Amino acid sequence: MILLARLCDLFLSFARIGLAAFGGGYAMIPLMRAEFIIARQWLTLEEFLDIIAIAEMTPGPVAINSATYIGYKVAGIPGAAAATLGVIAPSVVLILIIAGLFQHFRTSPLVRAVISGIRPAVIGLIFSAVLVLGRPVLVDFRAFSISFAAFLLLITGKLRPLPVIGLAALLGLLLY
Amino acid sequence: MRRTGPPPGKIFLAFLKIGAFTFGGGYAMLPLIRETVVEREKWVSDEGFLDILSLTQSVPGALAVNTAVFIGRQLAGIPGALAATAGAVLPSFLVILAVAAVFTRFAQHPLLIKVFMGIRPAVVGLIAYAVFLLGRKVIRNAFTVVVAGAAFILVYYAGLNPFLVIIAAAGAGLFYSFFPGTAGKGGEDP
Incomplete structure (x- = not known):
């Protein structure tokens, strides 16, 4: 019974996140933090960062990867299934409804107006997640340098995210 | 069809x-x-x-x-x-x-702990990079700057729930579109 309640919880939490995540996987980061670190305290900040790293290092959408991982951590394999179904359910339902009204939806002034407000807000939300997640992690010069180097390598297009994480793993072994 | x-x-x-x-x-x-x-x-x-x-x-x-x-x-x-x-x-x-x-x-293996000590700060850099990528596409006028800044302040300093901020931002987009000549100018793809 407790497991069933927890599975419902997971499904609904992730459905809510899927429904509010305008802008794809990264838009889910501030939402997942609010839901799982602050409200429910299922994860610590460090665990959350590790999950994002693992989600980046494995194939597939980061949103699905992190949902599966968090679900597994909270309630095993059934939890992984509940979380994954939860995060894709809004996509499937919304797209199936909208697909028939494709042209209508795309040019609707109402939809454009709503999206035009949400998009910039998501930037602000993800930026706040950077600071919140960075605070407990960037505690010494080594960590700060790794973070800054990762940002620079990505922004200048020198390396893709996957090799950046690989390099950081190596630096972790050498420096800590 | x-x-x-x-x-x-x-x-x-x-x-x-x-x-x-x-x-x-x-x-x-x-x-x-x-x-x-x-x-x-x-x-x-x-x-x-x-x-x-x-x-x-x-x-x-x-x-x-x-x-x-x-x-x-x-x-x-x-x-x-x-x-x-x-x-x-x-x-x-x-x-x-x-x-x-x-x-x-x-997870508690000493080597893995070291590896993730290196990876965590890189992930922070990676998310900052996502802000940069998305921001470059979306932030293009005063309205988008104000909404992004307000969302950041409300969540980071006022501790507001991000779900509420998204709903409020949708409202702001609607409100803004009522002014003539501004429809769709916030964060819309070119």
Whole structure:
């Protein structure tokens, strides 16, 4: 019974996140933090960062990867299934409804107006997640340098995210 | 609208391959989705694919999943949509289950602890990079700057729930669009 309640919880939490995540996987980061670190305290900040790293290092959408991982951590394999179904359910339902009204939806002034407000807000939300997640992690010069180097390598297009994480793993072994 | 498209099994396999071989999330999957459905299978035209992207980016959720659902539905109705979604998601699901089972077992191993001491700050840099990428596309006038700044302050300093901020931002977008000549000027794709 407790497991069933927890599975419902997971499904609904992730459905809510899927429904509010305008802008794809990264838009889910501030939402997942609010839901799982602050409200429910299922994860610590460090665990959350590790999950994002693992989600980046494995194939597939980061949103699905992190949902599966968090679900597994909270309630095993059934939890992984509940979380994954939860995060894709809004996509499937919304797209199936909208697909028939494709042209209508795309040019609707109402939809454009709503999206035009949400998009910039998501930037602000993800930026706040950077600071919140960075605070407990960037505690010494080594960590700060790794973070800054990762940002620079990505922004200048020198390396893709996957090799950046690989390099950081190596630096972790050498420096800590 | 509905024509005789490919069987759902074929759609499933096509998206399974895409899901299994793309690292780095939804945006990294788009080129492979395009190559598969536009160039190899010729299920969708080049312009059609761009139209689909503009729609799937306006709908919440993982971009790759949204695109899979839409293309699957266009090809073979609801069975096609479910086949494409299952294909895109299944590799992630299975790989993560395997990784999670191993990782939760060895998380306390001293070497893994060191590795993740290095990885965590890099992930912070990676998310900052996502802010930069998305911001470059979206932040383009006073309205978008104000909304982004307000969202940041409300969540970071006032501790407001981000779900509420998104709803408020939708309201701000609606309100802003009532002023003549401004419709769609906030954060809209060119």
